[in-house]
Amino acid sequence: MPEDTVALRIRLTTACAGIEHLLGRHEQAHARLVDAMESLRDPASPEAAALMIELAMDGFFLMDYDRMRTWAERALSTAQPLDDRPVTAAAAALLAFANAATGATADAETHRAEAAALVADLADDELALRLDAAANLAGAELYLDRYEDAQAHAERAMAVARATGQSEFIPLPYSILGQVKLLRGRLAEASEMLDNAVEGARLSGNVQALAGNLVNRSLTALAAGDLDVALSTATENVELTHGLDQSLVCAAGVALAATLHETGDPARAVDTLTRSSGGEGLVLIPGVWRVRSLELLTRCWLTLGHRDEATQAAARAEATAAHLNLRVARSMADRATAAVALETGDAAIAADRALASAAAADQVGMPVEAALARTLAGRALARAGRREHAIDELQHAATELHACGARRYRDAAEQELRRLGRHVHRRTRPGHADATGIATLTERERQVASLVVDRKTNPEIAQALFLSPKTVETHLRNIFRKLDVSSRVELARAVERANRARPTQPNHAQPPVPRAN
Numbered sequence: 001m002p003e004d005t006v007a008l009r010i011r012l013t014t015a016c017a018g019i020e021h022l023l024g025r026h027e028q029a030h031a032r033l034v035d036a037m038e039s040l041r042d043p044a045s046p047e048a049a050a051l052m053i054e055l056a057m058d059g060f061f062l063m064d065y066d067r068m069r070t071w072a073e074r075a076l077s078t079a080q081p082l083d084d085r086p087v088t089a090a091a092a093a094l095l096a097f098a099n100a101a102t103g104a105t106a107d108a109e110t111h112r113a114e115a116a117a118l119v120a121d122l123a124d125d126e127l128a129l130r131l132d133a134a135a136n137l138a139g140a141e142l143y144l145d146r147y148e149d150a151q152a153h154a155e156r157a158m159a160v161a162r163a164t165g166q167s168e169f170i171p172l173p174y175s176i177l178g179q180v181k182l183l184r185g186r187l188a189e190a191s192e193m194l195d196n197a198v199e200g201a202r203l204s205g206n207v208q209a210l211a212g213n214l215v216n217r218s219l220t221a222l223a224a225g226d227l228d229v230a231l232s233t234a235t236e237n238v239e240l241t242h243g244l245d246q247s248l249v250c251a252a253g254v255a256l257a258a259t260l261h262e263t264g265d266p267a268r269a270v271d272t273l274t275r276s277s278g279g280e281g282l283v284l285i286p287g288v289w290r291v292r293s294l295e296l297l298t299r300c301w302l303t304l305g306h307r308d309e310a311t312q313a314a315a316r317a318e319a320t321a322a323h324l325n326l327r328v329a330r331s332m333a334d335r336a337t338a339a340v341a342l343e344t345g346d347a348a349i350a351a352d353r354a355l356a357s358a359a360a361a362d363q364v365g366m367p368v369e370a371a372l373a374r375t376l377a378g379r380a381l382a383r384a385g386r387r388e389h390a391i392d393e394l395q396h397a398a399t400e401l402h403a404c405g406a407r408r409y410r411d412a413a414e415q416e417l418r419r420l421g422r423h424v425h426r427r428t429r430p431g432h433a434d435a436t437g438i439a440t441l442t443e444r445e446r447q448v449a450s451l452v453v454d455r456k457t458n459p460e461i462a463q464a465l466f467l468s469p470k471t472v473e474t475h476l477r478n479i480f481r482k483l484d485v486s487s488r489v490e491l492a493r494a495v496e497r498a499n500r501a502r503p504t505q506p507n508h509a510q511p512p513v514p515r516a517n
Contacts (some may be wrong), residue, residue: 030058049078049087053132056094060101061208063250063284069098076111086130089118093137100143101286105325112140119153124160131157131169138176142183143287145327145364151180171200171209179216185367185404187224192442194220195475198233199467211241211248218255222262223368225408226481229474230259250276250284254293261296262408266303273297280309281316291320291329298336302343314340328369331360335373342380350380355393368409371400375413382420391422398424438498440482448475453492 033055040048052075059068072095079088092115099108115137119127127134134157141150154173161169175197181190194217201210214237221229234256241248253276260269273293278284282293294317301310314336321333334357342350354377361370374397381390394417401410414424441449444465451461458476462469476491485491 030055030062033058044078044081046079046082046084046087049075049082049084049091052078053087053090053094056091056098057132057136060097063286065098065101065286069095069102069104072098085118085122086126086133089115089122089127089133090130090136092118093133093140097136097140097143100140100288103287103320103324105144108140108144112137112144112146115140116149116153119156124163127156128160128164128166131161131166134160135169135172135176138173142176142179143289145288147180147184147365150176154180171197171204171206174200175209175213175216178213178220182216182220182223184365185400185406187220187368187405188442190220191217191224192444195444195471199471202468202471203466207240208248211237211252214240215251215255218259222259223404223406223409225406225411226478227259227263227408228477230255231263232474234259250278253277254285254289254296257293257300258296261300261303266300270297270300270304273300280312288324288326288329288332291317291324291332294320295332295336298339302339307340307344310340310343327360327364328366331357331364331366331369331373334360335369335376338373338376338380342376342383347380347384351377351384351386354380358393367400368404368406371397371404371406371413372409374400375409375416378413378416382416387420391417391420394420395422437483438495441479445475445479445482448472449479449491449495452476452488453495 033051040051042048052071056068056071056075059065059071072091075091076088076095079091082088092111096108096111096115099105099111115133119134119137122133134153138150138153138157141147141153154176157173158170158177161167161173174193178190178193178197181187181193194213197213198210198217201207201213214233218230218234218237221227221233234252237252238256241252253272257269257273257276260266260272273282273296274280276284277293280297282290282297285293294313298310298313298317301307301313314333317333317336321329334353338350338353338357341347341353354373357373358370358377361367361373374393378390378394378397381387381393394413398410398413398417401407401413417424438446438449447465448461451464456464458469458472461467462472465472467475476488479491480486483491483494485494
């Protein structure tokens with residue numbers, strides 16, 4: 001078969017497998033790729049390297065991370081002698097990702113540095129040939145506590161994709177940017193980005209992207225204290241992924257479990273988390289995310305009063321963190337151990353471990369997680385009789401949570417301050433420019449609000465903004481809560497008052513030009 005015919009066949013095969021992955025049909029994609037690999041005459045060709053990269057990513061979707069690493073290693077060793085820089089960069093990035101997922105942190109860092117150097121040396125027209133090199137490098141960096149690097153590589157992948165008309169490559173880096181903003185405590189920005197990502201996935205029929213973005217949207221809403229949105233998006237995701245491959249089910253279960261715990265159903269949270277993630281050890285969850293979920297499982301067991309089970313979950317978190325040797329993992333394990341120590345009466349150890357957790361989260365740049373650890377430290381310090389130190393930590397936590405927009409967690413820290421006899425001054429929300437609070441709305445929420453003023457119905461708003469009616473309902477619910485109104489009439493009056501107070505501003509924001517996301 002002529003060389004150009006082979007290359008075309010491989011491109012068609014990988015494209016078809018990619019579509020099957022997007023639809024959550026990972027087993028079908030795997031069979032297609034294996035058949036193509038077995039039919040290749042030259043196992044050292046560029047086509048072989050490209051197929052190996054696809055088979056490595058296939059391992060990720062199937063939650064077989066050892067298989068992912070094996071194929072990524074083969075892809076890199078095949079690509080390097082070919083002197084094909086874009087393919088070599090893609091293979092190195094994926095190998096870094098695979099090692100991070102399996103917990104081989106040192107190897108992951110080695111290949112991350114290799115991939116980062118290769119990507120940096122590629123001109124945009126070269127990177128455009130393998131945009132997955134930058135996107136998967138950003139994914140690996142999310143696992144390795146490198147949020148700034150992840151953001152930079154995701155932004156470059158999106159910029160090159162837009163410039164070269166490859167919109168199919170935008171959803172992954174766009175979603176990664178949303179995750180970075182969530183992890184770094186920029187909750188309003190994360191909410192808006194993830195709303196856009198969810199809507200884009202709905203319109204394109206990309207089940208894989210929709211499921212992943214619903215997970216992160218739920219976790220963002222949970223951090224912001226919007227339990228209604230957290231529960232609705234997590235529940236939708238569980239329904240969406242029912243009957244699909246385990247990787248989607250696992251992530252959906254984590255988000256739902258986190259929300260169920262916060263909404264007062266820890267027993268169902270434990271059941272959901274352990275059933276979806278491989279049992280008490282949560283062995284199906286890759287890399288650093290397993291420690292985060294074990295910390296959640298520890299809290300669920302403590303809420304249920306099951307100290308032995310909580311101690312076991314915290315011990316698993318400690319062992320996993322020791323293996324990973326990552327600051328985020330260390331922070332989560334310390335927090336789990338602190339929670340158990342406080343519950344079992346060792347306030348001094350609880351305080352020390354919670355403060356260590358906060359320090360590690362600060363180093364990585366995770367203000368919400370650091371503040372949650374400080375809230376726990378404040379409770380432990382108070383119980384240990386160190387009142388002034390407790391007040392300092394709780395005030396620090398409340399300030400950080402307020403700045404991030406994590407209202408519910410902020411209220412919890414302030415409640416602990418009141419218990420210690422410290423008066424809490426009720427602040428306005430960040431960014432308040434007037435009494436109505438319009439400035440607290442995101443750009444998309446302001447667009448929805450302005451169309452409500454124009455007496456548009458929900459279907460009309462959905463059509464104007466290229467959203468689904470369900471998403472419009474979610475935005476309206478958020479707007480009503482932020483502005484403390486209960487009807488569209490009250491919302492319209494609030495917007496009109498704000499417009500009169502700012503006469504130089506246009507009365508209504510114009511609906512945006514739809515953009516790929």
